[in-house]
Amino acid sequence: MRTLQVLCLEISIVLLPSSLQFLRNLHTLTLCLPNYELENITAIGELLNLEILSFCAPSVKVLPEEIGRLANLTLLDLTGCLHLERISPGVISGLVRLQELYMIGSFSNWEADKGESKEEM
Template sequence: MHDVVRDVGISIASDSDGKNVFLIRHGDNLRGWPKKHTYKNYTSISLISGNITELPEGLRCPQLRILLLACMNDSLRIPNGFFDGMRELQVLNLELISIPLLPSSLQFMSNLHTICLQDCKLDNITLIGELLNLEILSFRSSSVEVLSEEIGKLAKLRLLDLTGCHRLERITPGVISGLVQLQELYMIGSFSNWETDKGDSTEERRNASLMSYNPCLI
């Protein structure tokens, strides 16, 4: 796990006063969420295993700021209420997970500033548009096919990483231009269906127009 985008997000959330409490479990012998009497003191949790089959719902992790979870298991699903007890979460990194629909509890994570969904199987990502404080968003090597209009609501977003999103076929017109604070846009090996901008209205175009954007972002 060496994604530079994720590392930047973690560095932003790091606590310099030395009060971090970590829970780290890596290895295929891990088959589920580690059982602890309480999770109230943990500020960072990192779980990596190919054999995790189930995640709990309704955990209370009131101090958690960083969550890294990687699992190559297509049967693993994230419960709708999984994030209910993690309201202080700032950095969320999910890798190699199948997420047909993002859990509804994610939309209430007002402190989230970084989301990395790397090598994930994704379908509907519209819920991310509710996370108005997001600054870093990465879909690196994921299966996302459409960057929907809701993503254009992320007015605080500074970095968008679409590297290696080979299945990305549509960026809804107006999405990129709506990201008014965007400074970095990465798209190597990704979307190439830019449409020309010849005065056509947004409604007449299916995909975004490259001419409307600052080329230094591409």
């Protein structure tokens, strides 16, 4: 499956398969992981050719810094990441080709860093 370019997973899992990191030609990854506490999504950071990442996982609380290594990413869809509270520092700035960012229904409890209150933002 080394030539696979598009992968859509709509499954109930706790861990992403470690074999995901070997899909080096993957350009599009859609993950819909409903209602499970996903423990580790850092393997996505190994998919350096990824251009589109659509990620609907209500249980994810932190978008890890490894996502920031996806320098070819043009679209990041975090729609439906209902419990997302934090994007690790440097992730968005590392996505130098990012053109589209969707966050509908995400960050319901988002607060500013460095002690800023919501009113100061």
